[in-house]
Amino acid sequence: MGGVSQDERLSRALLSRLAEPADRRIGRLLAQRPATEVVELVRSGSPHVPAVERYALRLDSADPEADLARAAEVGGRLLVPGDLEWPSQLDDLGEVAPWALWVRGTVDLRLAALRSVAVVGSRAATRYGDDVAATLGSDLALRRWTVVSGGAFGIDAAAHRGSLAAGGTTVAVLACGVDVAYPPRHDALFARIAADGLLVSEVPPGAAPHRTRFLVRNRVIAALTRGTVVVEAAVRSGALSTAHEAARLGRPVLGVPGPVTSPMSQGVHRLLRDGAGVVTSAAEVVEALGELGTDLAPRPSGPTDPRDSLDPLSARVLDAVPARRPATLDSVARTAGVAPAEAAGALGLLEVGGWVRSDAAGWRLAPRGAPR
């Protein structure tokens, strides 16, 4: 679980009860001191915490240990920065980066998100949009790309279903607790996602979705992924907010064209006219996002992140190592776009560090949590 203390973990769990996601006041405090200290400041009603009373009000009813137990009951856990599984690309969000993520499922979030793409769109999707999203989800899965989306009706659900049908990894980022089925009719879908992929949320178990939580949730979808594909969106669709977050983060924004006579494609066409990339297939999505841009190479983050020790070459080679099926040295080098000799050196160091392992068949990622 990395080098994060249990106290720090509990404090971050508690903060997810006390504050709403994307709270800049908390984000700024956490940039300067550990969560344990931030919680102490709240408890003492310190003037160092702006509007401290709004957080203190919730202290009495908060029970982070119970939240962690509840998460464990449904196969969930808490991730915090510094955990090996923490996806460091979320740091790109700066002050509004999540300080903890509740996740439910057996997949490693960081590895799943390495090659991931947001597939988003309207709840009120047309049959065309549903078909396109499901096909994209399946074809991305066949290319071993993870789909990341919300948990809504329409495009979100179709993309997850497509990925699941092809045996892929799919990640639903929710605006409610990972043990809450919202919308209720997605109960079975969420259970399948938890079994083969991941449910992810910034809010603790049992938490209900609010309107603002849906909106701030979109920044997590955009930040987790290498880029965002909008399949269908009316002109004022919330799905566009994910696209705008992606653009703000420097991630590619892609759109699937549709009939100009369909209101559900108008928002997408506006994006395309504003410079988003036109994609008509998973192959084109991968082409647009496949090269690991420098934007997404691991960035320096807090001193507790073990990956900080990786130099850019090692990080690049690590990203080229598959999770399950082993790959040859040449294949890893080719995927990473480096010389075989460079790849060999980096792989040796990564193996010593516990990041990857090798056998006669080739190189693959070490099981989750292996390094140190």
Add this chain to the structure above:
Amino acid sequence: MGGVSQDERLSRALLSRLAEPADRRIGRLLAQRPATEVVELVRSGSPHVPAVERYALRLDSADPEADLARAAEVGGRLLVPGDLEWPSQLDDLGEVAPWALWVRGTVDLRLAALRSVAVVGSRAATRYGDDVAATLGSDLALRRWTVVSGGAFGIDAAAHRGSLAAGGTTVAVLACGVDVAYPPRHDALFARIAADGLLVSEVPPGAAPHRTRFLVRNRVIAALTRGTVVVEAAVRSGALSTAHEAARLGRPVLGVPGPVTSPMSQGVHRLLRDGAGVVTSAAEVVEALGELGTDLAPRPSGPTDPRDSLDPLSARVLDAVPARRPATLDSVARTAGVAPAEAAGALGLLEVGGWVRSDAAGWRLAPRGAPR
């Protein structure tokens, strides 16, 4: 009819019988000497005309006066460079510029083409493509933009019909004579176009369409217009050749998105991925093409073109003067994007030159053929 001699006109009519459109050998010869001399070289079997025998072979059966008479019978005429009605933007085609155009209809080709857009696409259009092309045609007509297309089934016909239905000017550039209905089922459509718009062809009356004539015809559609909109096109559609000609000429290429599941939109989506502009309505087409670019300002051409005397400011102001309804000085200045004082000066000179006329209601173009 401008300052073109009857001999020159007859020689160009004859050359349209002797040579195929876009014949570079003839184009190069016509860049150096009058058509009368080129015809003399052909008649004498001169070695100055490469492969002269191929042209000479057709001399016996050619009768340009009969062709002109036949054109006149169906309400047609011959246009050649130097005629006031000649659309000088065709000069952008260089060696493969048409040396004569047979036109049928009552509209002035140059004026019609000032604000014109090519609307092209597949013969085997879908219902969606037909609907979009017809709506584009109508909405462009309502904005007083001329539609230019071919004469085929599918997108071509739908665009013309849309324009005609809205009382617009539409131009069909044919690969056969302007008196030939090809395809035969378009007999009535062509009659309507000849009544309210123009049929245009490089080949003389009676000439049949050939495969290569369709292809070279596309360069005329691209060169006449300020830009090309592709509504539907399969990946290997001939409509894409018009788009490529437009791109080669520096004219904007625009595409109407459609369902990614439709093969008839795949060629368009490929264009969009290659950088063509996304348009979903006539308003967006006009926005993309509306500003008169320097590309389309009158260019220097042969010494017989009276517009050569126009300076860039006058040319720009002339283009801002409407053909029918008079416009105020301020309106002309605004459309031309120049100061009212500049516009007033230019209009005065243009009026003296016989290009425009004014009355209490404002400024409008002089009737065809007025200058000098």
